[in-house]
Amino acid sequence: MKKSSAVIGCFLAGLLLAASPFARPDSAASINSYPNLPAPIGEETILFTSAGQAPENLLLAKMAEDLHLEGDYRPRALASDLYDYRTLVIIVGNSPYGLQYRNKTFTEESDRIKQLLNEAELREVPVIILHVAGTKRQDNQTVELIETTAPYADYFLGLKSISSSTKIIESMDAANVPVTLVQDLEDLHTPLNSAFR
Amino acid sequence: MADYKNNTIPGLIGFFLLTYGLFFPSLSAEWVSFIIDRLQESMEIMDSGQLLIASFAYISRNALLYFLIYFSTLLIVSALTKNTDSIAFSFLFISATLTAVFLINEFYGESSSYAPHFFSLGLLLALNSYITKQRYYYLTFAVILFFLITAMQCLNLIPLLSQWSFGADDLAISLKTADSFITEDQLFTALYFVLFAIFFLIAVIFALLVHLFNIQITTLKRFQVQEKELKETRFALTESKVYEEIHSLVHDLKTPLVTVRGLISLIAMKYEKTEDKKLQDYLTRVDHSIDKMNEMISEILYENTKKEIDVDEFLRYVISHLVLDDQKIRLEMEVQENLPYIHVNKIRFARAIANLLENAIISFEGKAGFIQIDVKKVNDTVRFQIRDNGPGIKEELMQEIWKEGFSTKDSSGLGLSFVKRVVENHQGTIFVSSTPGSHTQMDIYLPVSSGQGGAFYDIDHR
Structure with missing residues (x-):
């Protein structure tokens, strides 16, 4: 066996692993997605919160500010905080470092979201789910959080790149949630706005 | 380690x-x-x-x-x-x-x-x-x-x-x-x-x-x-030329020697009947000297020209060539009694032993010291042991001393390589041991009969 076989082996293994995401089946064809909602489903004031505490979830607050939506971004909001709000918007993205930053465990975070969703159901508050990291954040825990929120969701907003994730699409499809997938983050403004106006 | x-x-x-x-x-x-x-x-x-x-x-x-x-x-x-x-x-x-x-x-x-x-x-x-x-x-x-x-x-x-x-x-x-x-x-x-x-x-x-x-x-x-290899080759070439010239020079000595011997024979014939006993004695001594010189020339010219010699006589011959004037060196010599004759090329082997002694003398650099020569029979060999209390040889130089051209005194560096070659030519062995600051000891083992022993050398640095 030649010395170069180790080098060649590394490059081949690297190429195979790097190309493996392209081998996944694309479920884009089976999605019944909307460009935006035909009529608003939510009302202001809005409680914006994060599920999974990914640092990038903060961009939801910035989008709300750009759209002049009346509401608060409270990443650690509890069920008891919902009384003052008429719509719940959850941005999903689990981050181990984000949870560590907020001194939380995934179980605590998952329980908080479940309680918040139960409270929203009790109060008949519409729930909108966002997923903004696309294919980059499709780990098991993020998918688990999406699956938790799907039965309570009234609208799902995400990036087109997640269409290759069968699990996310299937869970939304099973709960009959209208889905809007956009190309870029910037494009999220229009469907989010249409959910309220 | x-x-x-x-x-x-x-x-x-x-x-x-x-x-x-x-x-x-x-x-x-x-x-x-x-x-x-x-x-x-x-x-x-x-x-x-x-x-x-x-x-x-x-x-x-x-x-x-x-x-x-x-x-x-x-x-x-x-x-x-x-x-x-x-x-x-x-x-x-x-x-x-x-x-x-x-x-x-x-x-x-x-x-x-x-x-x-x-x-x-x-x-x-x-x-x-x-x-x-x-x-x-x-x-x-x-x-x-x-x-x-x-x-x-x-x-x-x-x-x-x-x-x-x-x-x-x-x-x-x-x-x-x-x-x-x-x-x-x-x-x-x-x-x-x-x-x-x-x-x-x-x-x-x-x-x-x-x-x-x-x-x-x-x-x-x-x-x-x-x-380095080129330098060594050049040195070997120069050395070979020097040897060649010495060889032809020594060979040339034979011609005038033959002439001298012929003339001495003529003189002896002319004064054959003279009653001058002194003249007869002088002529006989000159003739013996010519014989001896002829023998020496043969030994110089032909490496394998060897003869049986008594160890005592050999050592006296070696010591007579040493210059020990102005030196504060004590030379001790101990020769075992009834040693067998050694079979050597007298001129070359004497030069080898003299080289070892001269190295020892030079190492004292004018300071006081002693050199011991101990000759005795060890198994089937005669051992020549030369020990001095000089500065010794540094450990890092022990591997180098046998190489041609090696010298610490800006000399030709042929000394020990020549000694080794001569000893090997006599089917002998040479050992060197040295402790820096204490002593140096050279042991030469020469087989009693020419058929015995193998040529090798070794280093024991204590």
Whole structure:
């Protein structure tokens, strides 16, 4: 066996692993997605919160500010905080470092979201789910959080790149949630706005 | 012992670095908090400057983390395999590094993708093949590793490569999403492609420069060896010419000697009937001297011309040639009684013994000392032992003293090489032992009968 076989082996293994995401089946064809909602489903004031505490979830607050939506971004909001709000918007993205930053465990975070969703159901508050990291954040825990929120969701907003994730699409499809997938983050403004106006 | 140390120390350092590397994600919690703070601030105020600070902090942290992992596994594996240029080393290095990366992923969820690590390992092993025979191997490897790991961390932040499994770790995803939101992927794509190219090229150029420098040093060393060989050949040639000239000179002595002998015979015939007893005696002595001179010339000219000689008579002949005036040296001689005759080329063997004695005398440099000559029968040999209490021979020179041209006194350097050759020509053996600052002892063993013994020499440095 030649010395170069180790080098060649590394490059081949690297190429195979790097190309493996392209081998996944694309479920884009089976999605019944909307460009935006035909009529608003939510009302202001809005409680914006994060599920999974990914640092990038903060961009939801910035989008709300750009759209002049009346509401608060409270990443650690509890069920008891919902009384003052008429719509719940959850941005999903689990981050181990984000949870560590907020001194939380995934179980605590998952329980908080479940309680918040139960409270929203009790109060008949519409729930909108966002997923903004696309294919980059499709780990098991993020998918688990999406699956938790799907039965309570009234609208799902995400990036087109997640269409290759069968699990996310299937869970939304099973709960009959209208889905809007956009190309870029910037494009999220229009469907989010249409959910309220 | 040295080999043991050479492998154990890097192995221990590697083990220490690996332990530190495995705990590094926990130890760098504040670093991570800093990155998240800057990242969130960048999104709050839509400031790409804060995002850059966060991304630089991310690259520094990850570069340090994976530098520790890769370098520590290299040290451990090189200590285990003892050869960084073998296939076993390559596969062990790959396995050890991926195991360490797997442990970090399992404990901290650092990165779910192994593709970048396979590429990094492939590139590292490719560059490693150019630096394995380097004197400062670990330092060179560390420099290349630093640039290569930094380059690979730059790739982790290029949004286009996300779909190729680059930058799949938690912080990279957050940074890339923030960049996508603030600059629509333009900042990271442009900046980190350029930075990757710079760091990667530095790593490659550095490895090639080290390789070229190594080739240059090897060539230089080869030239030095060739130059030394050339010098030795020139010296041997000069020596051979000198011997040739001496040989022909000595040979030329024979002609006038024959003439002298003829004339002496004529004189003897002319004064055959004279009653001058003194004249008869002088003529006989001259004739004997001519015989002796003829014999000596034969011994000088023909190495294998040997004769039986009494040891006492031989030593007297040797001592008579020594110049001991103005020296504060005590010469002690002890010769065992009833020693058998030795079968030697008197002139050459006497010159060899005289060389050893002269070396001893010169070593005193005018100071007081003693030289002992002890001759006795040892088994089937006669042992000539010459011991002096001079400054001795340094340990590092013990291997050199037999080489032609070696000298510490700016002499021709033919002394000991000549002695060795003469002893070997007599089927004898020579040993030297010396303690610097104490003594030097030369032992020559000469077989009693010419058929015995083998030619060899040895060094015993006490």
